[in-house]
Amino acid sequence: MLKSLYSGISGMKGFQTKLDVIGNNVANVNTVGFKKGRVIFQDIINQNIAGATAPTTQSGGVNPKQIGLGSKISSIDTIHTPGSPMTTNVGTDLAIDGDAFFVVTPDDPNKNGASYLTKAGNFTRDANGNLVNSNGYFVSGVYGTASPKDKVAINITDYTVPDPADPTKTITLKFTSYSIDSEGYINVKDEAGNSGKLAFDGTNYYLNSDPAKPNDNISLATAVVSNPGGLEKVGNTMFVVTGNAEAGGKLTIDRIQNNSGGTIISGILEMSNVDLTEEFTEMIVAQRGFQANARTITTSDSILEEVVNLKR
Structure with missing residues (x-):
């Protein structure tokens, strides 16, 4: 044939x-x-x-x-x-100007379950105050000084403080507003007019206005991989790390300013490229x-x- x-x-x-x-x-x-x-x-x-x-002395x-x-x-x-930016003016719509990816997980990030990377920053707050993506996956935050950083869910609802009238008791204050800055920190304000950053002490969430405790502050978890082309698509605009994306297939999750991943822009979405x-x-x-x-x-x-x- x-x-x-x-x-x-x-x-x-x-x-x-x-x-x-x-x-x-x-x-x-x-x-x-x-x-x-x-x-x-x-x-x-x-x-x-x-x-x-090969050529010889007698022929070519x-x-x-x-x-x-x-x-x-x-x-x-x-x-x-990079995809084209689309302005939405929605505070929880986020885009990364740089190489970093957002980190989301189907389980509570405190359980250190599976982590997925995404550039889709169309996040919302659910009924429990957790920051989630459109599929209900938790948006991971990081806090502390460990390397890799400890992961935690980003929960923006309320926190407890000592009762000014009776220090042996506590009262609950709700967060009335919040915003996400270019480094991924969550700036919050409570109903008593106090403002600071959303923080986590390993057990409880609280409003941190003490500059002496910056490591408790929660920022959005991000990751940078050596070879983005080696990431594997798993659907829902998410990727999973492979051995050809990062050595050993190990994902290092950190604050965006620590991994030089760029800056986070609020009110903008990165669209398709x-x-x-x-x-x-x-x-x-x-x-x-x-x-x-x-x-x-x-x-x-x-x-x-x-x-x-x-x-x-």
Whole structure:
């Protein structure tokens, strides 16, 4: 059988995959924090008809004669270029101007369960006052001086303080407002007019206005990986770390100013980094490539038909 038949099939399969990736990119053109994919091809093995011959004093060199046997997918890369910012003016909509990722977990962060990375900062407060993402995953915070930092849920509801009238008793004060600054700290104000940063002492949340205790202050947990392309997509605009994203597959979670991950911007969302102009151009290339490979198969079939009909 003609080798071009199988070469054409391999090319069609490759361009089918490329169209699948392009279709997913276009479908997520308005997905918050989405990172587009890219397909890279490479050739398969070559059949050597004749090897190369080195030049001698009597004759010149001869190049090798080889026939390629088609193409295959070399890689499907995730491109981590920044997406376009969209202003929302919502205090819990956050974007990172830098390389860091937000850290979310399906379990209480205090339990040190599975951690996922995301660029989608469309967070909200649930009925219990926890900062969560659109899937109900807890947005992780960090506090303390340990390395890696201790994780904690970001709970913005109320806290207890000694009763001014009777120090043996306590009263509960609710947080009436809050904001998230560029370093990920949660600035809070309570109903008594006290202001400070949301803090955690290992047991209880409280309003910290004491500059001598900065390590108790909670800031949004962030992580920076050596090779973002090595992260594995797990759906819901989230990634999980792999051994090729970070050495040993270990994720180091810290404050954003400690891992040089950039700055956090409140009231803005990072949108998809898909460029429709580029995607539609690549779609045309993939379509024509698929058609050209199909024509290779059709032409090969015509040649085989002629061979079969040589003797009638």
